[in-house]
Each structure stands twice: as structure tokens, then as C-alpha cells.
Amino acid sequence: MTQKTKLINSSPFKLQIMKKTIITLTLAIALFSCGKKEDNTNIDSIIASKNVTALQAKKALIQADLAKIDDALATLDVKKDEALVSVLEVNDTTFTHYLEVQGSVNTKENILVQPEFQGTLVALNVKAGQQVSKGQVLGRVDDAGLSQQVASLENQYALAKTTFERQKNLWNQKIGSEIQYLQAQTQMISAQRGVAQIKAQLNKTVIKAPFSGTIDDVFVEKGQVVAPSAQGLMRIVNLNNMYVSTTVPETYIGKLKVGTEVEVFLTSLGKTYKGKVRQVASFVNPSNRSFGIEVSVPNPENLLRPNQVAKLKITDYLSKNAIVVPTNVVQEDGKGDKFVFIATEINGKTGIAKKLIVTTGKSSDNVTEIVSGLTAKDVIVTEGVNTISEGMKLNF
Numbered sequence: 001m002t003q004k005t006k007l008i009n010s011s012p013f014k015l016q017i018m019k020k021t022i023i024t025l026t027l028a029i030a031l032f033s034c035g036k037k038e039d040n041t042n043i044d045s046i047i048a049s050k051n052v053t054a055l056q057a058k059k060a061l062i063q064a065d066l067a068k069i070d071d072a073l074a075t076l077d078v079k080k081d082e083a084l085v086s087v088l089e090v091n092d093t094t095f096t097h098y099l100e101v102q103g104s105v106n107t108k109e110n111i112l113v114q115p116e117f118q119g120t121l122v123a124l125n126v127k128a129g130q131q132v133s134k135g136q137v138l139g140r141v142d143d144a145g146l147s148q149q150v151a152s153l154e155n156q157y158a159l160a161k162t163t164f165e166r167q168k169n170l171w172n173q174k175i176g177s178e179i180q181y182l183q184a185q186t187q188m189i190s191a192q193r194g195v196a197q198i199k200a201q202l203n204k205t206v207i208k209a210p211f212s213g214t215i216d217d218v219f220v221e222k223g224q225v226v227a228p229s230a231q232g233l234m235r236i237v238n239l240n241n242m243y244v245s246t247t248v249p250e251t252y253i254g255k256l257k258v259g260t261e262v263e264v265f266l267t268s269l270g271k272t273y274k275g276k277v278r279q280v281a282s283f284v285n286p287s288n289r290s291f292g293i294e295v296s297v298p299n300p301e302n303l304l305r306p307n308q309v310a311k312l313k314i315t316d317y318l319s320k321n322a323i324v325v326p327t328n329v330v331q332e333d334g335k336g337d338k339f340v341f342i343a344t345e346i347n348g349k350t351g352i353a354k355k356l357i358v359t360t361g362k363s364s365d366n367v368t369e370i371v372s373g374l375t376a377k378d379v380i381v382t383e384g385v386n387t388i389s390e391g392m393k394l395n396f
Contacts, residue, residue, distance in 0.1 A: 082393040085384035087343050087351075088325075091376050095322035095369050097362040098263070098313040103246030103295070105266075105308040107239065109211050112232030116204035117141045121233075124222040132209045132236065139207040139233065141226060146202045153198055157191035164188040213238035237306070242299045243278065244310045247290040255316045256280055262295045263313040266304070273297050273304075277314075317362055323374050324367045329385055330360060340374065341381040343394050353381065353392045 046054045115121075123140035126132060167184035170176045216235040220226055226233060244264055248256065260277040281292040295312065297304060329340050338360050343351030358373030374380070381388065388394065 082395060083353075083384055083388045084395045085343075085381045085388065087379050087394075087396045088382045089377060089379050090323055090325060090370075090374060092321045093324060095317075095319045095324050095362075095364075095367070096315055097317035097364045099248060099252060099316045101246050101248055101312050101314070103244040103264075103310045103312050105242060105297070105304050105310055106245050106306050107237065107242050109213055109236075109238035109241055110306050111210065111236060113138065113207060113210070113234045113236055114228045114232050115141055115207060115226045116228075117143075117201070118227040119144055119205070119225065121220060121222055121224050121226050124218070124220070126215050126218065126234070128215055128217050128234075130215045132213065132215060134209055134212045136209045137206055138209055138215075139222075141205040141207070143202055143205045146198060146205070150195065150198050150202055153191065153195045157188070157195050160184075160188040160191040207233065209236060211236070211238055239299050239302050239304060242297050242304045244275065244295045244297055244312060245292060246295075246312060247285070247288070247292050248314070250284050250289045250291060252316060253284075253291065256293060256314065261315050264295060264297050265311040265313070267309055267311065269303055269308075271303070319361075319369065322361075323370045323376065325370055325374070325380055326382055327363050327366050327368045329380060329382055330358070330368055331385065340370075341385055341388055342374075343379045343381060343396070346379065349396055351379070351394045351396070353388045353390060353394050355390045 043058065046058055119142040121139055122142045124138075126138050132138065164184040164187070167176065167181050171178070171181040213236045216237045218234040219231050220233050244262075256277060258277055258280060262275045262277060264273045264275045265271070266273070275295040275297040277293055278296040279294040284291050295314075297310075325340060330338055331340070332338055337357050339355050339357050341353050342356055344354045345352045356373050356378075359371040361369035361371045363369070381394070
């Protein structure tokens with residue numbers, strides 16, 4: 001028993017098993033090679049036989065195999081002839097183009113009140129922040145005896161007037177000379193003018209509000225000697241008649257007219273006001289080739305102040321039935337033609353890409369007017385335009 005086991009595990013027995021394995025593999029390879037060679041030989045022999053029926057049958061078998069291969073590849077390969085995009089249907093809309101410039105808020109009724117008569121300020125009737133009306137007395141300067149002079153001159157005028165009236169009655173009765181009549185008349189007129197002149201001087205001692213508004217600041221005190229100066233007595237401002245002044249290029253002459261609507265944005269307030277052009281200058285500044293305009297702005301909340309910075313959007317073009325698209329969807333080809341992609345043959349959420357040559361107009365607020373090439377109800381591609389081409393299938 002032990003001797004038998006040794007014979008089985010001996011080297012000659014192992015070599016015999018290996019020889020059998022090698023022979024089996026060699027036969028398998030030979031059979032595979034013969035099959036392939038036989039298949040090629042079969043096709044060659046069919047072609048050599050010129051048997052049409054056999055050739056057609058062989059072709060059908062090969063095409064069936066190719067169809068199976070195509071189906072397998074279709075499930076494995078990424079579809080490169082399709083794209084995922086976003087689309088938008090265009091319609092007629094109102095398109096407005098703006099000229100954007102910067103301006104400054106101002107008012108015509110913003111002045112420093114000056115005294116017309118030099119002297120001591122004997123009365124100060126207002127304080128900062130107080131509302132005043134046109135003609136209201138704000139203060140008074142010492143008249144330095146003018147009021148007494150008025151009384152004296154008025155008495156002289158009354159006497160001259162009485163003398164003239166009596167001389168006139170005599171002259172009407174043909175009594176007295178003409179020269180006496182004329183002298184009495186001249187003295188009366190001279191006395192009358194003297195009274196008017198001294199009263200005018202006396203009125204200058206009274207400080208009155210030139211218009212209704214608010215006392216913004218007072219720079220003097222009662223008892224102080226005042227005279228006309230760069231500082232003035234006080235500042236009075238009316239915020240009801242506000243406007244924005246700015247300049248625009250001379251190329252806009254004829255485009256901007258009185259009544260043109262303007263959007264005024266106050267950066268300090270973060271608010272937008274609707275205004276209108278109220279004045280267009282007739283002079284072009286030769287240094288910068290621009291002309292000035294004024295835009296009236298309502299101030300219902302009294303938030304506007306002189307010298308605030310404003311950004312103006314002035315309407316210089318308006319189309320009520322315009323076709324507009326996002327500016328970024330308009331592309332340019334090698335010929336310099338502008339174009340957009342639209343989706344055609346739409347079926348649910350799919351379509352076919354088509355390139356349309358368009359003519360563009362003005363652009364504003366990230367949209368561009370299409371003058372020709374697009375019509376209402378066209379469906380344009382808005383996102384993914386750089387990844388598509390003519391005829392490509394679109395998914396959206």
C-alpha cells in the first residue's frame with residue numbers, strides 16, 4: 001500500500017497529467033482558429049460563387065449583428081447630439097432706452113437773507129427750523145432817526161399840498177400869475193417825493209421773508225451791528241420747488257425736450273422719483289460739448305435737500321411694440337452677422353435648434369431690441385446657447 005502511494009506521487013505520473021492538459025488546450029485553440037478561418041473561407045467562397053441569394057442572406061446576418069452592436073453602444077455612450085437648455089417665448093412689449101447721467105439737487109429758493117440798512121439789529125423774530133411766509137417780518141434794524149424825519153417831511157408835504165390847492169383855486173378864478181401856480185405845484189411834488197424817499201429808506205430797516213420757506217440757520221443775534229456780508233443774517237430755503245441740474249452731450253440736442261420723463265434716483269435715500277425736463281439750455285459749452293438741463297422733482301416728504309447727488313435715467317427712445325431678448329443670447333458669427341438660436345418642431349419639452357440671423361437695435365437694462373429676424377411667439381434659447389449648434393436636439 002505504501003509502495004502504490006509512492007508510485008502515484010512520483011514525477012513520471014505528474015508529467016503525464018501535464019501532457020494531457022497541453023494537448024487539450026492545443027486542440028481547443030486549433031478548433032477556434034479553424035472556425036474563424038472556416039467563417040472567412042465561407043464568405044470568400046460565397047463571393048467567389050457569385051450566388052446572389054447566399055450573399056444577401058449572409059449580409060442580413062451581418063446587419064443583424066451590427067444592429068445588436070449599435071443598440072449596445074447606444075445604452076453605453078453619452079448622447080453628444082443633444083443639449084439641455086432653457087427657453088423663453090418672446091412677445092411684443094414696451095422697450096425704453098435711457099441716457100444715464102449724474103446730477104445735483106437744487107432749488108431756486110435757497111438764499112442768504114441780507115440787511116439792506118446798516119445798523120444795530122433791534123429785533124430778531126425767528127429761529128432756525130421755523131416756517132415763515134412770504135413778506136413775514138424776520139427782524140428790524142435801528143433806523144437811526146429816520147422815523148422822525150418821516151414825520152417832519154410829511155408835515156412839509158401837507159403844507160405844500162394845501163398851498164398848491166389854494167393857488168390852484170385862485171388860478172381857476174383867473175387870480176394870480178401862472179408862475180405862482182407852477183411854483184406851488186413844484187414845491188408840493190418835491191415834498192411828496194421827499195416823503196416817499198425817506199419812507200423807502202425806513203422800509204429797508206425791516207427784514208422780510210422774500211418767499212415762503214424754512215429758516216435753515218440764523219447767523220446773528222439781537223443787538224449785533226449788521227451790514228451786508230458774505231455770511232448774511234440767515235438762510236431761508238423752500239423745499240417745495242426742487243429740481244436736478246446736469247449736463248448732457250450735444251448729440252442729444254433735439255432728443256431732449258421740455259416734458260421728457262426722467263427717473264431720478266437719490267443714492268443717499270435709496271429712492272426713485274419721477275420727474276420731467278423743465279428747461280433745456282440754448283448754449284453748448286465748447287469745453288466739453290455739452291448743454292445743461294433742469295429736471296423738476298416732486299418732494300412730498302421733504303426728503304430732498306440742495307446739493308444731494310442724483311442719478312438720472314432720461315428716456316431718449318421708446319418703442320411700444322418691440323421684440324426684446326436678453327442681451328447675452330445675441331451672438332456674432334465669423335461674417336459679423338448677429339444671430340440667436342430658437343427652438344423649432346417643439347414637442348413637449350424637446351425641440352430642434354435653429355439659427356436665426358437678426359438685426360439688433362438699442363440695448364438697455366440687460367435686454368436688446370430685435371429690429372428684424374424675430375417675431376412674436378418665437379421660442380428663443382436663453383441658457384446653454386454656447387453649447388448648441390444648428391439642428392441639434394434640445395431638451396428643456
